[in-house]
Amino acid sequence: DADVTQTPRNRITKTGKRIMLECSQTKGHDRMYWYRQDPGLGLRLIYYSFDVKDINKGEISDGYSVSRQAQAKFSLSLESAIPNQTALYFCATSDPWGQGKGETQYFGPGTRLLVL
Amino acid sequence: AQSVTQLGSHVSVSEGALVLLRCNYSSSVPPYLFWYVQYPNQGLQLLLKYTSAATLVKGINGFEAEFKKSETSFHLTKPSAHMSDAAEYFCAARASGTYKYIFGTGTRLKVLA
Numbered sequence: 590d591a592d593v594t595q596t597p598r599n600r601i602t603k604t605g606k607r608i609m610l611e612c613s614q615t616k617g618h619d620r621m622y623w624y625r626q627d628p629g630l631g632l633r634l635i636y637y638s639f640d641v642k643d644i645n646k647g648e649i650s651d652g653y654s655v656s657r658q659a660q661a662k663f664s665l666s667l668e669s670a671i672p673n674q675t676a677l678y679f680c681a682t683s684d685p686w687g688q689g690k691g692e693t694q695y696f697g698p699g700t701r702l703l704v705l
Numbered sequence: 706a707q708s709v710t711q712l713g714s715h716v717s718v719s720e721g722a723l724v725l726l727r728c729n730y731s732s733s734v735p736p737y738l739f740w741y742v743q744y745p746n747q748g749l750q751l752l753l754k755y756t757s758a759a760t761l762v763k764g765i766n767g768f769e770a771e772f773k774k775s776e777t778s779f780h781l782t783k784p785s786a787h788m789s790d791a792a793e794y795f796c797a798a799r800a801s802g803t804y805k806y807i808f809g810t811g812t813r814l815k816v817l818a
């Protein structure tokens with residue numbers, strides 16, 4: 590089974606709708622992240638969480654909110670979806686205490702979102 | 706502010722030829738550096754990382770990268786391209802003591818038969 594899973598994998602929604610993207614991990618990592626990927630722009634950080642009680646905005650958090658329901662679960666919500674939120678969304682985890690220096694991020698398979 | 710620049714959004718090489726994907730970072734302090742690969746319809750997978758130990762880092766699938774502080778570069782190479790190397794490659798950096806990863810815009814590698 591995959592260590593980091595995302596649901597749904599694909600989603601089509603309409604402008605103004607509220608949607609939630611979910612991320613679960615079995616790696617036991619405290620740190621979780623949400624990114625969006627747009628062609629030619631690479632990955633940009635939306636939100637990150639260092640533990641259940643610690644949630645922080647990334648560089649492009651406007652229009653998004655998150656919930657860290659448990660160590661293993663981190664959800665991203667679009668309160669009122671708009672077309673320019675059409676993108677590929679990735680969840681990632683990391684463990685600052687493992688693997689020595691250079692904390693590695695582990696990515697889920699992504700959710701492809703289309704907002705009409 | 707820290708940034709990561711990948712020269713060339715698309716690179717094409719012939720099967721068996723050398724692969725060279727360029728990455729430069731801007732930082733007053735050498736960061737931790739990473740190369741990730743993304744195959745179609747998949748998430749990013751770590752290829753290799755630099756953590757201030759050896760400047761030449763070997764990764765999976767025959768890839769390696771050399772950290773050059775004087776050039777602020779961390780270019781990715783593979784001596785002989787294989788068709789299965791066709792993917793998008795991302796360079797990323799994280800400054801020591803920070804949480805934030807900065808990603809480059811990616812380079813899509815095409816391998817020609």
